[in-house]
Amino acid sequence: MTLPGLRAAEAAAGRPAGACRLVPYVMTAINRDRAQAMQDAKQQIGFYFTVKVYYTILRFHGLPEVAEACRRALATFDVAAMAAAIPDALVDEIAIACPPDEARDRLAQWNDLCDEVLFYAPTLGVPPERVVQSNEAILDVFGTKG
Numbered sequence: 262m263t264l265p266g267l268r269a270a271e272a273a274a275g276r277p278a279g280a281c282r283l284v285p286y287v288m289t290a291i292n293r294d295r296a297q298a299m300q301d302a303k304q305q306i307g308f309y310f311t312v313k314v315y316y317t318i319l320r321f322h323g324l325p326e327v328a329e330a331c332r333r334a335l336a337t338f339d340v341a342a343m344a345a346a347i348p349d350a351l352v353d354e355i356a357i358a359c360p361p362d363e364a365r366d367r368l369a370q371w372n373d374l375c376d377e378v379l380f381y382a383p384t385l386g387v388p389p390e391r392v393v394q395s396n397e398a399i400l401d402v403f404g405t406k407g
């Protein structure tokens with residue numbers, strides 16, 4: 262796992278644990294309509310998996326065929342086909358895509374994987390007003406009110 266490897270490298274370098282913080286971007290699609298949240302996330306994830314640098318994630322999850330399906334769909338920029346190639350279980354592993362009342366529980370899966378996360382809403386094929394709504398939901402669920 263990445264975080265234990267980072268902690269071991271810190272120790273080997275004589276640095277205190279936590280000297281190098283692991284803070285990944287986590288795609289976060291929050292929508293009262295679970296299916297819409299999943300679809301928004303799948304579209305962005307499908308587009309990412311057209312790029313070879315992300316293939317290691319698919320190999321790790323035992324899904325190398327997903328990359329090929331996404332690359333084929335990219336030839337005609339078929340966003341729906343890219344999304345269709347992404348299994349729900351993969352979205353659950355690498356993103357937060359759910360209604361607002363489940364988002365904090367979904368964030369918990371990242372607790373042992375990193376120090377904290379940076380949230381971002383999917384944008385590919387998502388109407389601007391829904392991107393704004395998702396960003397507002399991220400702030401409502403995870404933000405602090407002063």
